[in-house]
Every structure is written in structure tokens, then in C-alpha cells.
Amino acid sequence: MxxxxxxxxxxxxxxxxxxxxxxxxxxxxxxxxxxxxxxxxxxxxxxxxxxxxxxxxxxxxxxxxxxxxxxxxxxxxxxxxxxxxxxxxxxxxxxxxxxxxxxxxxxxxxxxxxxxxxxxxxxxxxxxxxxxxRRAAVVTEPVGRSLVMQRLREQIRRIAAHGSWVLFTGEPGSGKETWARYLHAHSPRRDGPFVEVGVAAIARENSAVELFGREEGGRIQYGRLEQANGGSLFLDEVADMDPETQARLASALEGGSFLRVGGAEPVTVDVRILAATHRDLAAEVRAGRFREDLFYQLHVVPVAVPPLREHPEDIPELLDFYVDHFVREEGLPFRRFSTAAQNRLRNHDWPGNIRELRNLVQRLLILGAGEEIGLEEVEAALGGEVQRPGAALPEGVTLEGPLREARERFERAYFVHQLRRAGGSVAELARRTGMERTHLYRKLRALGIDPRRGAGAED
Known part of the structure; x- marks a missing residue:
């Protein structure tokens, strides 16, 4: 290189x-x-x-x-x-x-x-x-030591050594850009630029100029493709790209050159493409919203980034990371999470993934007081358990079937709910439910709930 x-x-x-x-x-x-x-x-x-x-x-x-x-x-x-x-x-x-x-x-x-x-x-x-x-937080390397994260690091390092293009998939907020930067930093192109394009943030009428640049009246505006020459171009939420720009990009990637908007001479670039999306691109192709040729150009090596709920054991380390970040970068007061608070967060579903966790930490540091962040404060920040609109019964509980089965479904939903509110603490769960701990353990085992593996986990 x-x-x-x-x-x-x-x-x-x-x-x-x-x-x-x-x-x-x-x-x-x-x-x-x-x-x-x-x-x-x-x-x-x-x-x-x-x-x-x-x-x-x-x-x-x-x-x-x-x-x-x-x-x-x-x-x-x-x-x-x-x-x-x-x-x-x-x-x-x-x-x-x-x-x-x-x-x-x-x-x-x-x-x-x-x-x-x-x-x-x-x-x-x-x-x-x-x-x-432009980024919410500086993450030079993905945080976490879980087996899931270790395996993904090894996979990314193997992929990084080659020049293949990569498509990152995963839920919003799961850290796809961080993994793309990690790949670039471990590739032979590490000394070249890493240029990010937030496809969804580009106005449709400006997307071609943003990517390919422009020539007008003897003036030259270099697009992101040229800015990334010799390095990596990261296309975030590539599924949001408009059809015209998709066609231009497919042609540029196929031939290794392109015309600037208004230009007459082809421009040659040497760029590694890293793309990301939270959508099913294959389904987008079938629905006619994404070009099939561009899909196969980008889908050389797929990498699935797991949601946070699949590696909750990394949450304590993530909490420490973001507390340190906001203390260092924004001058917020240092506060530590209590064990009960950490347990509660480990049992949260995290629909917003790492982005949601980061925002939660920032909110607790700004609005809270005292050295320790306790369970009640975390509960208030999470807003309590979110109920489905119009739902009077817990999910999975119905009024149909024999009484014994309905009661068992209700009890299981009740204890899962209370265990989450207790942050995974059996002592706190016993206090909330008014049950003696020995009897409580027998009840949890009978319902298939193992508090050591997280609320809702089955034996």
C-alpha cells in the first residue's frame, strides 16, 4: 500500500x-x-x-x-x-x-x-x-470481553488483512461504525483515510455530489470517494441510498472509476468499501428498492454485529467506559453504579443497544446527584417497564385454557417482571414479593427461571 x-x-x-x-x-x-x-x-x-x-x-x-x-x-x-x-x-x-x-x-x-x-x-x-x-463518543476499539465480542474481534482481524469489501448488519445502535473503524485500523490501509458517509443524512438531490464530487466553471469539488482514496469508505445505512445514486455507485465500483457531476474525464480511485445497514438488504432487493448488482458488490463478506442483549455481561465494562468518557470529555461529575443497578441494566432488553446505554449514562450523570447511582434511580431513568398499547395482561398471558396453565403463565410473567425490577437480586425480589427466600427459590425453579442467568432465562 x-x-x-x-x-x-x-x-x-x-x-x-x-x-x-x-x-x-x-x-x-x-x-x-x-x-x-x-x-x-x-x-x-x-x-x-x-x-x-x-x-x-x-x-x-x-x-x-x-x-x-x-x-x-x-x-x-x-x-x-x-x-x-x-x-x-x-x-x-x-x-x-x-x-x-x-x-x-x-x-x-x-x-x-x-x-x-x-x-x-x-x-x-x-x-x-x-x-x-460529529460522533457522539470516541470509541477507538469495541468495548467488551465477552465470548461474543472476542469471537467478533478475531473475525474482524482476519477479514481486515484482506482487501475484500464488507457489509455490516445489525440493529440500530449496536456499534456497526465502531467495528468498521476497528477493521480499518487493523488493515493494510490503516495509514489511509477513513471517510464516513451517513447515507440517510444526505439530501437526495445532493447525494451524487456528496459521493462523486462536482466540476463546474473550472472549479473542482472532491466527493467522499476521492477523499477516501487509498483508504476506506464507510457507507452507513446504505439501504437508504436513492436509486440514481445506487446506479452511479454500482457503475463506479464495477469499473473502478467514475465521472464527477458535470465532469467529462473519468476519475480512478482505490478504495475499500465498508457498508452498514439495519435492514435486510436481500429483502430490499426482492422488493425492488435496492439494486441487485450493487447488493452483490457490497455483500462480499457479511459481518453480523450482535445486539447488546446477546452479550449483557459486557454492560458493566460499557458503563465504566461511558462514565469515564463523560467525566473526561464533558466534565460531568463521576458517579458509580451500584451492584443492584448494574444487575438491573444487565436484565434490560436494550432496544436501542449501545447507543441507548450511552444516552442513559449521560442522562444519569447530568440529572443525578451523589456518588452512587442506585436501583431506584435507574428504574426512573428507564421509565419503568414499557407496556404495550392497549394491553391489560402481560405478554404471553391469556384468559384462554385451563386455570392451572393460565395461573402458571401469569406467575412466570409476574416473577420475570419483578426480577427485572429487582435488578436480578433475589434478596430484593423476596422483599418485593413478600416471600421467604427458600420458598422463592423453589418457585423460580418450578417456573423455569434461573436468576443467575438473568431475568427470564430458563433452566
């Missing part, structure tokens, strides 16, 4: 050749331009990760070219200016316009390589910080 792509713009052939040789020896890919016109053509053909730009050129000086690029909507890549006849005023103007640095000729190759490395690192950090600010 090559490092960054650098465009060298200089009217002196010897300097261009020398810079190309040195940069390629360092693992960079390099393109050359002698004039401002050639530089525009080169950046149109392929988005550079960095530009080395000379001040004096035959058709247009470098500062004017830099200003023109800035006027198009800001610099989409770092620019390092070079000159053998520059002035302090020129250097100040270039820096004011957004150039990362200004190097004087004759160039010190060691200084140039160090400046290039620092400029690329600064750009990477800025891109990551922008992405992280």
Missing part, C-alpha cells in the same frame, strides 16, 4: 525529477506539473494528498494559483510553497492564504521530507478531529 499522493508543481525539470526520485524512494506516489494549467489538469485527474508548489511559473505565479484554489471553497489538501527568489511579503501572503509552510531554494531534502511528513500528519489529525466531533 503506497503512502500519500503528492503533486510537484515547478517549471524546472531538474527539480521536478529530483523531488520525484526522493519522494518515491520514501514510498509516496508522485505526479508532476510544469505550469499552473498542468497543475489544474493533474488535480482534476486525481486528487493529491499534498502539493509542492513553486512561486514562479511561466503562465501564473504560485500565490495567484493558491488564491484561486482557496476561492473555490478552501484548500482540500495541504500546500507547501517553494521559491528561490521569494520575499518575506510573499511568504506571509502564502501563509495567510492557507499554505502549510514556505521553503526556500536550494531545498534541504531532509527539511523538505520532514515538512511533508508533518503536513500530511496535520491534515490527517484535522480530518479525524472533524469526524470525531
Amino acid at each position: 503506497s503512502k500519500a499522493h503528492i503533486l510537484v508543481v515547478d517549471d524546472e525539470e531538474d527539480i521536478r525529477r529530483l523531488l520525484r526520485e526522493i519522494l518515491e524512494d520514501e514510498g509516496y506516489s508522485v505526479d508532476e506539473a510544469q505550469t499552473a494549467a498542468e497543475a489544474d489538469a493533474a488535480r482534476r485527474a486525481r486528487r493529491p494528498d499534498l502539493v509542492l508548489l513553486d512561486i514562479w511559473m511561466p503562465d501564473l505565479d504560485g500565490v495567484t494559483l493558491l488564491r484561486r484554489w482557496v476561492d473555490e471553497g478552501g484548500l482540500p489538501f495541504p500546500v507547501i510553497m517553494m521559491s528561490g527568489h521569494g520575499t518575506v511579503e510573499t511568504a506571509v501572503e502564502a501563509t495567510r492564504l492557507g499554505a502549510y509552510d514556505y521553503l526556500e531554494k536550494p531545498l534541504s531534502m531532509s527539511k523538505l521530507l520532514l515538512t511533508v511528513e508533518r503536513a500530511l500528519e496535520a491534515e490527517r489529525l484535522q480530518r479525524e478531529n472533524v469526524g470525531l466531533r
Whole structure:
């Protein structure tokens, strides 16, 4: 996997050749331009990760070219200016316009390589910080040591070593993006960009421009595909993509190139596609809402991300993680969850998965008081047991059948409900039900309820 792509713009052939040789020896890919016109053509053909730009050129000086690029909507890549006849005023103007640095000729190759490395690192950090600010919480690695999580980590690491495209499936809030980032971080593309596209958040009329970019009046807007070149593109909730953009994407993935909106020349990219959805894409294909060819392009390696209720043993660690996060990042007061509160949360169904747990922790830290978060406070935050609209009886309990069977169904629903409210604590359950613990254990066994395995678990 090559490092960054650098465009060298200089009217002196010897300097261009020398810079190309040195940069390629360092693992960079390099393109050359002698004039401002050639530089525009080169950046149109392929988005550079960095530009080395000379001040004096035959058709247009470098500062004017830099200003023109800035006027198009800001610099989409770092620019390092070079000159053998520059002035302090020129250097100040270039820096004011957004150039990362200004190097004087004759160039010190060691200084140039160090400046290039620092400029690329600064750009990477800025891109990551922008992405992280959009995210609710910074999770560099999936949290949890359960067998389910260990197996998924091993699976992701095996997949990461190869270049295959991956489709993550799972319920909303289960952590599909976190696993996609984890895969990217363990892949050969780890030094390349990880670019996220929230498909559902893109307006239909802007989706093609967002993904593929635009050319208009000589100006270039780079889309997410080009921004992810050399790295990974994460398409979140890909099932929400409109049909026209689906067709464009299928064509781009098939041929490895695409046209920007309004463009005439094909653009080639090298990107690993990671997609995610909470829907059944095969069913969407059968219903005619998703293209079959795009489905098979994305569905190379499927990865199912389990819901939180399938690994509740990770909940204490998740609670600690998010408490530490909100204390550190938002300055909220530290509070710890009592054992009864943790047990109650382990027995919650978590329809919103990890996102629901995160929001619950944040709410309890903001609104609560005291060092410990107790069972009653957790119950209040959960809003109690949610009843089905119009339901007068617990789920699974009916007025049909023999009295003995109806009574057994009711008792089982009653004890499961009370055990959940007790946070899995038999002592608390005995207090709530007014039963002696020995008799209570016999009753639970008779009803097939094992409190050690969670409320509602059968022997």
C-alpha cells in the first residue's frame, strides 16, 4: 500500500525529477506539473494528498494559483510553497492564504521530507478531529470481553488483512461504525483515510455530489470517494441510498472509476468499501428498492454485529467506559453504579443497544446527584417497564385454557417482571414479593427461571 499522493508543481525539470526520485524512494506516489494549467489538469485527474508548489511559473505565479484554489471553497489538501527568489511579503501572503509552510531554494531534502511528513500528519489529525466531533463518543476499539465480542474481534482481524469489501448488519445502535473503524485500523490501509458517509443524512438531490464530487466553471469539488482514496469508505445505512445514486455507485465500483457531476474525464480511485445497514438488504432487493448488482458488490463478506442483549455481561465494562468518557470529555461529575443497578441494566432488553446505554449514562450523570447511582434511580431513568398499547395482561398471558396453565403463565410473567425490577437480586425480589427466600427459590425453579442467568432465562 503506497503512502500519500503528492503533486510537484515547478517549471524546472531538474527539480521536478529530483523531488520525484526522493519522494518515491520514501514510498509516496508522485505526479508532476510544469505550469499552473498542468497543475489544474493533474488535480482534476486525481486528487493529491499534498502539493509542492513553486512561486514562479511561466503562465501564473504560485500565490495567484493558491488564491484561486482557496476561492473555490478552501484548500482540500495541504500546500507547501517553494521559491528561490521569494520575499518575506510573499511568504506571509502564502501563509495567510492557507499554505502549510514556505521553503526556500536550494531545498534541504531532509527539511523538505520532514515538512511533508508533518503536513500530511496535520491534515490527517484535522480530518479525524472533524469526524470525531460529529460522533457522539470516541470509541477507538469495541468495548467488551465477552465470548461474543472476542469471537467478533478475531473475525474482524482476519477479514481486515484482506482487501475484500464488507457489509455490516445489525440493529440500530449496536456499534456497526465502531467495528468498521476497528477493521480499518487493523488493515493494510490503516495509514489511509477513513471517510464516513451517513447515507440517510444526505439530501437526495445532493447525494451524487456528496459521493462523486462536482466540476463546474473550472472549479473542482472532491466527493467522499476521492477523499477516501487509498483508504476506506464507510457507507452507513446504505439501504437508504436513492436509486440514481445506487446506479452511479454500482457503475463506479464495477469499473473502478467514475465521472464527477458535470465532469467529462473519468476519475480512478482505490478504495475499500465498508457498508452498514439495519435492514435486510436481500429483502430490499426482492422488493425492488435496492439494486441487485450493487447488493452483490457490497455483500462480499457479511459481518453480523450482535445486539447488546446477546452479550449483557459486557454492560458493566460499557458503563465504566461511558462514565469515564463523560467525566473526561464533558466534565460531568463521576458517579458509580451500584451492584443492584448494574444487575438491573444487565436484565434490560436494550432496544436501542449501545447507543441507548450511552444516552442513559449521560442522562444519569447530568440529572443525578451523589456518588452512587442506585436501583431506584435507574428504574426512573428507564421509565419503568414499557407496556404495550392497549394491553391489560402481560405478554404471553391469556384468559384462554385451563386455570392451572393460565395461573402458571401469569406467575412466570409476574416473577420475570419483578426480577427485572429487582435488578436480578433475589434478596430484593423476596422483599418485593413478600416471600421467604427458600420458598422463592423453589418457585423460580418450578417456573423455569434461573436468576443467575438473568431475568427470564430458563433452566
